[in-house]
Amino acid sequence: MQPKIKDVARVAGVSVTTVSRVLNGERYVKDDLKEKVNQAIDQLGYAPSHIARSLVRNKTNLIGVIVPDLTSSFYSTILSSIEEAASTNDYNLLVCNIIEDIDKELKYINVFQEMRVEGIIIMHEKINEEIRALIHKMNIPVIFSSVKPMDQEFASVIIDDYKAAYDATKYLIELGHEEIGFIGGDMRDITSGQNRYSGYRNALSDHSIKIIYENIRFGDYKVKSGYEQMKDILRNKQTPTAVFAVSDDMAVGAMNCIWDHNLRVPEDISIMGFDGSQLTELARPRLTSMEQPIQDMGKVTMAALLKQITNKETSNEDIILEHKLVVRESCIRRDS
Known part of the structure; x- marks a missing residue:
């Protein structure tokens, strides 16, 4: 059996209260008593219960995180940044990978409640009324x-996705491209789906460029999806000279498809990505992308949530970060 706190007290020859004070780092415990307690802990191999200590202190130092898909290079990068910021502030993460499953998300949020997390970070927006009601009932800070x-x-840490997609499309237009294809995301998503599609369409419209709907496809942000959507576009009689994909993963999938069809990037088709993930430097040619400040986004998210936790109040004030075009090798000027 695992040793208990009363066993430590017995071996050290002190009270359970004294052991508890030593474990919680409280002052006003004599040095000789601290030494006896620590020696007893080492002798017994005692490990204090995190849950028990949390109940006593009414503080768990736990943050629940809902991630839609950990296989995504974007989400894995931002999660790493969140974890680093959490660790620096002595917080631990409970990470739940829901794979776009709302029922699974509901289950995990109930687990968060049982574990008494102090705050929740959510990285997707398709929450239903049941989940929304549960979050409100829990009455703890939540940030997207x-x-x-x-x-x-609810507060969010975001970029202006509409403007970022508009600027990405505008850059391709400035390179002389007029036949610009589009590989979009899930149109149930307002942020990465609807807003980025609107930015693309309005950039074309504002520059008097015809939208060719045969060259527009929608995927799920993953590499395989980008490959399949690009394959459909290449079946058209009038293929685009450039394609804008709303995730780097889909952009890389599109590049692989172009290569497999004996075409070249960027000589035959320029490719623009979105996110600024690590894939941009790994792909060949290196991928031009509209970059989100992924590392900063994770750190800012954690800082904003900790502010809510410390102030013991929720917030619905968004924090909007700047996007940035990073030009690499996958896009070239189109000759007239």
């Missing part, structure tokens, strides 16, 4: 990272 839900009662 990289997405903005329709419910304005």
Whole structure:
């Protein structure tokens, strides 16, 4: 059996209260008593219960994180940044990978409640009424990272996705491209789906460029999806001279498809990505991308959540970070 706190007290020859004070780092415990307690802990191999200590202190130092898909290079990078910021502030993460499963998300949020997390970070926006009601009932700080839900009662750390997609499309237009294809995301998503599609369409419209709907496809942000959507586009009689994909993963999939069809990037088709993930430097040619400040987004998310926890109040004030075009090798000027 695992040794208990009373066993430590017995071996050290002190009270359970004294052991508890030593474990919680309280002052006003004599040095000789601290030494006896620590020696007893080492002798017994005692490990204090995190849950028990949390109940006593009414503080768990736990943050629950809902991630839609950990296989995504974007989400894995932002999660790493969140974990680093959490660790620096002596917090631990409970990470739940829901694979876009709302029922699974509901289960995990109930687990968060049981574990008494002090705050929740959510990285997707498709929350239903049941989940929204549960979050409100829990009455703990919640913040969305990289997405903005329709419910304005929650704060988000985001970029202006509409403007970022507009600027990405505008850059391709400035390179002389007029036949610009589009590989979009899930149109149930306001942030990465609807807003980025609107930015693309309006950039074309504002520059009097015809939208060719045969060259528009929608995927799920993953490499395989980008490959399949690009394959469909290449079946058209009038293929685009450039394609804008709303995730780096889909852009890399599109590049692989172009290569497999004996075409070249960027000589035959220029490719623009979105996110600024590590894939941009790994791909060949290196991928031009509209970059989100992924590392900063994770750190800012954690800082904003900790501010809510410390102040013991929720917030619905969004934090909007700047996007940036990073030009690499996958896009070239189109000759007239």
